[in-house]
Amino acid sequence: MSDEVLTEQRGRVLLITLNRPEAMNSVNSALAQALLAAIERLDTDPGLTCGVLTGAGRGFSAGMDLKAFAAGEPPVGFDTFIRDGAKKPLIAAVEGFALAGGLEIALSCDLIVAAEGVKLGIPEAGVGLFAAGGGLVRLPQRVPYGVAMRMALTADPILADEAKEVGLVAEVAPKGEAVDVAMQIAERIAQNAPLAVAASKQLVQLATGMSEAEFWEAQAPLQATVFTSDDAKEGPRAFAEKRAPEWTGS
DSSP states (O other): OOTTEEEEEETTEEEEEEOOGGGTTOBOHHHHHHHHHHHHHHHHOTTOOEEEEEESTTOSBOOBOHHHHHTTOOOTTHHHHHHHOOSSOEEEEEOSEEETHHHHHHHTSSEEEEETTOEEEOOGGGGTOOOTTTHHHHHHHHSOHHHHHHHHHHOOOEEHHHHHHTTSOSEEEOTTOHHHHHHHHHHHHTTSOHHHHHHHHHHHHHHTTOOHHHHHHHHHHHHHHHTTSHHHHHHHHHHHTTSOOOOOOO
């Protein structure tokens, strides 16, 4: 794994750390490629159920590395992560700030845990751009229309407490403890069956904008896979035997 992204397995949870603190964890090609490799590990390792994504240093991420971009070096692979995210649940643990593409990285995750005082925003309009990394489609899915529009048009950030009130942030952690709180949530997720967790994530995402008929159709193949899995047999067996289940992800 590249030094730009660090990984640490903790039980069934993979902690992924963006590691360019001197550049506010801004994304260049090296970091983007390393992040994709970490996500591939999360998604393909049957011993992993969930991931936590955080940033080293004083903030989560300032988004795309504008110096590299201005030098004709766009972050190759960044758009792939922004668009696809992870197949397994991924929790953003944010300290300091998540701005511009940094917030869009967090929005590519399923849950956001933010420390007290964290700034979250899409300031691109203030520098002649707009949030082209999914912020303008995902933000209105997480917060009320008026909040999303205010953030997009004024370029002003909101703080963690307001973000919690409007639903953008799942939990507000004490300063310096965002990873700890995110890990607690991730470890709770990891107690559950991996296939069931991944399918639940996919279906919650698909439900947005679908009719009920379309949803039932999309659910059918996932139900056929999960409900006939080894884990679907192990769960009821463990319940009957009054013991913790031993999931295999198959």
